[in-house]
Amino acid sequence: MTHTAVHPGAAPAFRQYDHNPTFYDEMFEGDGSPRQHCSDFFETIRETPPDDLRQIQERVTRSFLHEGITFTVYGDEQTIERVFPIDCLPRIVRGDEWDDVARGLEQRLRALNLFLHDIYHRGHIIRDGVIPAELVYGNKHYRIEMRGVEVPHGAYVSVCGTDLVRTHDGFAVLEDNLRVPSGVSYMLACRDAIKRSMPRLFRRSRVRDVEQYSRLLLETLRSLAPPQVSDPSIVLLTPGVYNSAYYEHAFLARQMGIELVEGRDLLVHNRRVYMRTTAGLRQVDVIYRRIDDDFIDPVTFREDSVLGVPGLFHAYRAGRVVIANAPGTGVADDKAVYAYVPRIIKYYLGEESLIKPIPTTLCREREGLAYTLANLDKLVVKMVGESGGYGMLVGPHASATEQKEFAAALRANPDDYISQPTLALSRAPCLIGAHIEPRHVDLRPFILQSERTEIVPGGLCRVALKKGSLVVNSSQGGGSKDAWIVDVPEAAGPAAAASA
C-alpha cells in the first residue's frame, strides 16, 4: 500500500513520493508538508526541473570519479573501478536536535574510554558485578597485552564513528565503531561536491561547517604525543593501496600534511619506531593506524601479518610511540557489550544515557534465546563480532527458509547472537532516476577525544539505495549523501514583532 500525497502543485519530481507514516521522514511531516527547517530547501528543489537535478547528480558523481573516490571490484577478467554512489539531496537535521545528539555522543565516548581503562587495569566494573566477566575477558577483541598499559589522557579511543538511526522516538545508537572507523573522507568529499553544485542554496541554508575535521584530528593526534616531544612526528599507517579505504587514508594524510606510511616503511630499533625516508631513518612519535589490531605487529599479534611492523607493540608498551586508536578497543564496541552501555554510563558517570539505547536481547541468556526464537519474524538478529551488515537476519524481510536456517545456527551457538526489535528507520528523499523517492538512512558522526572532545557537526549519511532495504553498507548496495546541520533562524516571535 502506498500513501502518495497528492498536493495541488506538487512538483513533478515529488509526484511519486511515498509518504508512509510508519517511518519518520527527514523532510516531511506526517501530513506530507515539509518540516519547517526543510521548507526553503523543499521549495527550491520543487522549482528545479528534474533534468537539472539529474545534471547535479551527474556532476557530483563525475567529481567523485575524477577525484579517484572509487572502490575496486576484482572480477575474473578485469578489475573494475566503481564510484561510491552518492545522492545529491542532503539530509537536513535541525541544529538544536543535533546539539542534544552531540552531548549524548560525548557522554557515551567518555564512559566507554573509562570502561576500557578499567577493564585493562583493576576491572572494578566486573568485580562490582555490573557486567559479566566472560563478556569482557572472553571477548576475542580483549587484548591481554594491553593490561596495565597507560594510555595518554585515557583516550583508548581517540577517533570514533558512531552509527545513529532515527525513528519516531528520536535518535538511537545502532553501533559504536571504536576500532578503525572509516567514512570521514566521504563526508568531506560529499560536502565539497554538494557545495560546488548548489552554492547558493547551500549558503542560504546556514549549514554548519565540517571542514575543520582534519585540523581537529591533527590536534588530537598531537595531543597524544609523548610529553617530552615538542614537535612530534605523526604518521598515518595504511594497509596499502589495495585496501578499500585507501582513498581516505591518502586524503587524510594529505589534509593533515603527515606521512602516509605502510608497514614496510617502518622499522623498530631499540624500542623506537623509525620510518625510511630518502634522507635516512627518522623517528616516529604518533601512529594513526588504519589497520586492525591483529595486523599491527606480527611479533605480538598475528604472526602471518605482512602489513604490520615487527616489534611495534614493544615500542608502544615502552611509551616510545603512541598508537591511536589503542589496541584492544574492539571489546567495547562488541554487540553484546552494547547492551550494557547504559549501565556503563551510569556506573562511571552517574548519569542516565542521553541517547536512547535500542533494547537488546542477549541470546546467551536462556530467556533471551527463547524470546528471540519465538519472535524471529519480528526481530533483527546480529552476530556478535561481525560487521559490515554480514551475519545478520532482518526477520520481517527474511523468508521462512532463511528464518529456519538462522534458527538452527542460533541454537547451535547462542552466545554469538543478539537480537533487537526491527526499527522503523527514518527515510530521506533521494533522487532515484528522474524521481525523488524516500530511502532509509543512518548517520555516522565522528567524535575525537583526547584532552577534550570534538565533534564536527554532521557525519557520513549512509543510504540504503535499494527500495525498502534497511542495509546501508556500501558493500551491499548502499550509498551516501551529505548531512546538513542547519540553524533555523528564530521564528518571527515577540522580538521580531518588537523591532517591527
Added chain:
Amino acid sequence: MLARVADNLYWMSRYLERSDQTIRLLGVQVRSVTDNTSAQVAAGWTRLFRSLKVAPPGGDPLYGDQLEDSFLLADAYTLADFMSFERDNPGSMVSLWGMSRENARQARQEITQEMWGQLNRTYLSLRDTQLHFFWNKEPENFYKETSAQIYLFRGVTDNGLRHGLAWDFIRLGRFMERIQVTTEILDNYRPALDDEDTDLDWSLLLRNCASFEPYCRHYTPEIDPWKVMTFLIHEPESPHTLRFAAEEIRNGLGRIDPAGGARHPLQAAHRIAGQLRALLVYGSQDREDLAGTLAEVRRLSRGLHDEIYRRYIFYPADQALPGR
C-alpha cells in the same frame, strides 16, 4: 620524504615521460606515412620499436634483420593500435599512463589534487578511447592533443607543487627517462649517417626529439645530418638534448642531497652524474667517437639509476641509524 614514496614519484614521472616519447614517436611516424615511400615507413617502424625496446606484434626487432619485412606486412593501423591501446603491451601509451597513475595513487599525499586530477582524467579518457574513433580523421592530432595533456600535467606540477623533494624526484625521473630513451633514438639513427644511399628525412629525428624548432633557431631550417646529431647530444639550452638532461640530473641530485655532492667523499651517484655531464659538455664531438659516446651515456645513466636507488631508496637500515 618516505623512500617508498620517492620511488613512486620517480616512476610516476618516468612512465609519463616514456609515454610522452611514445606518443611523439607515434605522431611523427603516423605523419610520415603521408609523404614517404613504403620502405621509409617500414624503416621508421623498425626504429620506433627498437628505440622504445618494445617487441612488435610480429617478432623481436633486437634479433635479426629479416624481421623488418614483417613491418611491411603488418599495416600501420595494427602497429599504431598495438603501441597506443593494447593493454597486453606494457609499452603501449595507455599501459604507460596506467602505470604512471598507479604510482601517483600510491604517492597521493605528496602530489596536489590538481596533479592527480589531470593524470586521472586523462587516463580515464584514454582508457575509453579506441583507435578507430580518430584513425580515419586526424590521427596526428590525437597524438598531439594527448601530448598536450602531459605538458598540462607538467605545468600543473611546476606551478602548484612545492619545489621540494617530491618535485625533485619527479624531475629526476623525467630526465633520467629522457636521457635513456633519447640515447636509444639517436643510436637507431646513427647507422644512417654512414649510409651513402639513404634518403632519410633527418627532420623526423628532430621531431622525434621535440627539437625541430630549437634546431632551426640555432642553425637554419636546412637539415644537416651531422649537425642534427651533435645538436641533440651537446646543445645545452634545448630541453630534449642529452646535455640538457644531464645538467638537470646533476642539479637535481644536488638539491636532493646537497652534502653528497659537495663533501668528501662524494656519493657514487653524484660522481656518476658529474661524469655524465662532463662527457656531454667536454667530451669528444668527433664522428668516429659517436658510437662510443652513446654507449657511454647508456652505461653511465644505468649506473646512475642503480646508485640513486642504493643510496636514497633501498638503503640498508643499519647504515642509516639513528636520526630524527
